[in-house]
Amino acid sequence: MKQIVFISGKGGTGKSTLVSSLSLLVQNKMLADCDVEAPNLHILLQGEILKKRDFFGAKEAVIDSSACIKCGLCRKTCRFDAISEEFEIKPMKCEGCGACTLVCPQNAIKLEEVKTGETYVSNTSRGTFSHALLDIGAEGSGRLVTEVRKNVNAYKKDEEWLLIDGSPGIGCVVIASITGTDAVVVVSEPTKSGQSDLERVLGVAKHFGVPAFVCINKYNLNLKVTSEIEEYCENNGYPVIGKIPFEPSIVKALQEFKTPIEAGNKVITNEIKNLWARLVDEVENLKKA
Amino acid sequence: MKVGILSGKGGTGKTTVSASLAAVVPSCQYIDCDVEEPNGAIFLKPELKEKSPVKVLVPEIDMTKCNFCGLCAKACQFNAIAVVKDKVLVFPEICHHCGACKIACPNDAILEVERTIGVVEANEDGTFLQGKLDVGEPISIPIINELKKHIKEDRFVILDCPPGASCAVVNSIEGCDYCVLIAEPTPFGLHDIKIAVQLVKNMGIPFGVVLNKASNDNRSIHHFCQSEGIEILMAIPFSKEIAEGYSKGILPVEINDLWNEKFKKLYEKIEGGAHK
Numbered sequence: 302m303k304q305i306v307f308i309s310g311k312g313g314t315g316k317s318t319l320v321s322s323l324s325l326l327v328q329n330k331m332l333a334d335c336d337v338e339a340p341n342l343h344i345l346l347q348g349e350i351l352k353k354r355d356f357f358g359a360k361e362a363v364i365d366s367s368a369c370i371k372c373g374l375c376r377k378t379c380r381f382d383a384i385s386e387e388f389e390i391k392p393m394k395c396e397g398c399g400a401c402t403l404v405c406p407q408n409a410i411k412l413e414e415v416k417t418g419e420t421y422v423s424n425t426s427r428g429t430f431s432h433a434l435l436d437i438g439a440e441g442s443g444r445l446v447t448e449v450r451k452n453v454n455a456y457k458k459d460e461e462w463l464l465i466d467g468s469p470g471i472g473c474v475v476i477a478s479i480t481g482t483d484a485v486v487v488v489s490e491p492t493k494s495g496q497s498d499l500e501r502v503l504g505v506a507k508h509f510g511v512p513a514f515v516c517i518n519k520y521n522l523n524l525k526v527t528s529e530i531e532e533y534c535e536n537n538g539y540p541v542i543g544k545i546p547f548e549p550s551i552v553k554a555l556q557e558f559k560t561p562i563e564a565g566n567k568v569i570t571n572e573i574k575n576l577w578a579r580l581v582d583e584v585e586n587l588k589k590a
Numbered sequence: 591m592k593v594g595i596l597s598g599k600g601g602t603g604k605t606t607v608s609a610s611l612a613a614v615v616p617s618c619q620y621i622d623c624d625v626e627e628p629n630g631a632i633f634l635k636p637e638l639k640e641k642s643p644v645k646v647l648v649p650e651i652d653m654t655k656c657n658f659c660g661l662c663a664k665a666c667q668f669n670a671i672a673v674v675k676d677k678v679l680v681f682p683e684i685c686h687h688c689g690a691c692k693i694a695c696p697n698d699a700i701l702e703v704e705r706t707i708g709v710v711e712a713n714e715d716g717t718f719l720q721g722k723l724d725v726g727e728p729i730s731i732p733i734i735n736e737l738k739k740h741i742k743e744d745r746f747v748i749l750d751c752p753p754g755a756s757c758a759v760v761n762s763i764e765g766c767d768y769c770v771l772i773a774e775p776t777p778f779g780l781h782d783i784k785i786a787v788q789l790v791k792n793m794g795i796p797f798g799v800v801l802n803k804a805s806n807d808n809r810s811i812h813h814f815c816q817s818e819g820i821e822i823l824m825a826i827p828f829s830k831e832i833a834e835g836y837s838k839g840i841l842p843v844e845i846n847d848l849w850n851e852k853f854k855k856l857y858e859k860i861e862g863g864a865h866k
Contacts, residue, residue, distance in 0.1 A: 310627050312600010312753040317778065338754035339598045339782040360667060380688055393760050393793075398688030399667050412667070435756060437789045442756040443728065469600035469753045470626035473728035493839040494605065494629040501627060501725055508726035523837035552828075555776050556808050 304463040304482040310498030312469035314490045315518040320466040321345040322560040324427040329461045334432040335478040336468035348425030358417035358441035360397030368409035375401035443473035485513040491526035519547035543576030592747040594763035597772040598782030600753035603802035608750035609633040614853045618746040623762040625721035625733045632839045636718035638711045646687040647702040655699035665694035708733045768864035769797040775808040798823040
């Protein structure tokens with residue numbers, strides 16, 4: 302199974318819209334949403350949850366107040382300011398590193414596993430779909446992403462493709478989403494912010510050795526920035542595999558929970574079909590090389 | 591006072607609102623806490639003078655003292671150290687800089703050395719600050735914490751937050767007197783604003799919503815805010831003019847004086863909301 306992950310650096314460039322559109326066009330595939338903090342793909346896929354599980358992706362220190370002598374060593378050791386003056390753990394601050402447990406002379410501190418989110422595997426009309434939701438404000442979003450990808454393995458049959466909807470940014474969540482995949486597609490937009498964010502996220506793909514391709518979404522919003530992005534991609538060896546125009550009808554369709562494909566937008570449907578065909582070719586070529 | 595600008599979903603207009611406020615509020619401080627993808631500088635165009643690397647402490651093994659007992663690897667909750675036979679492997683990128691390995695080592699064989707993971711940049715008077723995580727680094731929190739050390743408590747401080755709802759956002763808005771949540775009226779936007787609302791509620795921070803790309807076709811955010819008793823501080827309609835300006839790095843307040851007035855009103859509402 303070939304794994305293709307759609308990321309963007311900047312948020313709101315159209316990752317989920319593109320992935321849900323492709324979910325209608327690509328045959329024999331599975332789907333995953335690795336944006337575990339603000340997942341959106343399930344809204345359009347509307348599947349039926351087959352399996353739901355709590356995910357324990359972090360640890361947290363717990364102080365046994367009956368054994369604590371308030372010596373203060375734990376507070377002195379903690380680098381995350383996670384222990385209050387009353388010797389209570391501040392859950393949002395505790396990293397679960399366990400340094401405090403090592404210095405407590407009373408053995409009054411233990412690490413306990415904490416739930417950081419839920420994972421789901423859903424059955425949808427467009428394929429089996431692995432997704433998750435991080436508990437609000439929780440640690441360990443990268444680990445939850447890894448779990449989403451593991452769940453794909455547990456449910457895969459003989460699907461040819463895995464389409465992964467990624468998250469914005471360049472940090473742990475994005476790294477956990479792209480490592481070991483076959484290709485990254487960066488969905489960009491022709492804005493100064495989008496351009497800057499694209500360059501940084503391409504750097505991450507390069508750093509981890511994942512081949513990267515670029516799609517410029519809403520390309521007609523600013524043709525000058527679009528050509529600057531094309532020039533950058535050309536000079537740095539990132540093929541631009543698609544340019545999708547902005548059309549108000551896409552927003553309207555989304556309001557009705559529809560992809561541009563379902564809304565019957567021919568221009569955009571064709572552009573997305575071409576993008577996929579180009580990507581399949583590029584991935585084939587990678588295999589040969 | 592300190593105001594966090596967040597949204598859950600990316601691309602809803604956090605930086606547009608944050609930078610517009612920074613442009614209209616006299617002698618305020620703007621801090622770009624989206625250290626993975628900072629964009630505030632594109633709009634505010636500060637002259638960055640101060641650049642200081644953000645360093646974290648990671649273990650280094652003194653092989654003359656190590657007896658490969660493996661206690662460091664056992665202590666590390668992040669799998670950043672592995673001991674194999676007569677080798678100790680350290681993976682500094684995934685180290686959380688907690689120091690547990692050093693405490694656990696019975697032979698005093700672990701020292702901590704500095705490692706740069708990003709940079710904090712500021713203009714001359716420190717009224718504009720941004721952090722930048724180095725490409726390839728996973729952990730952004732130390733950069734956000736470093737940025738927050740430079741907060742000017744006597745000013746109106748605007749913290750432009752990262753998207754999402756994880757620890758990076760929690761760290762950014764911790765200690766804020768008020769939060770502004772940016773929502774867009776799409777099914778995705780509605781889903782994600784609910785997450786952001788829950789986050790600020792959990793943290794006990796007063797907040798209001800700015801509706802961006804508002805249209806008469808979809809009033810889902812209005813309905814949600816009404817049913818939850820949340821104040822909509824301002825609505826920015828979808829406009830081609832604003833979108834084109836944004837694409838070039840131009841703020842609404844630079845396009846039209848009307849927006850100047852509107853963002854000043856937003857500032858007054860924030861001041862009022864925080865002191866309720």
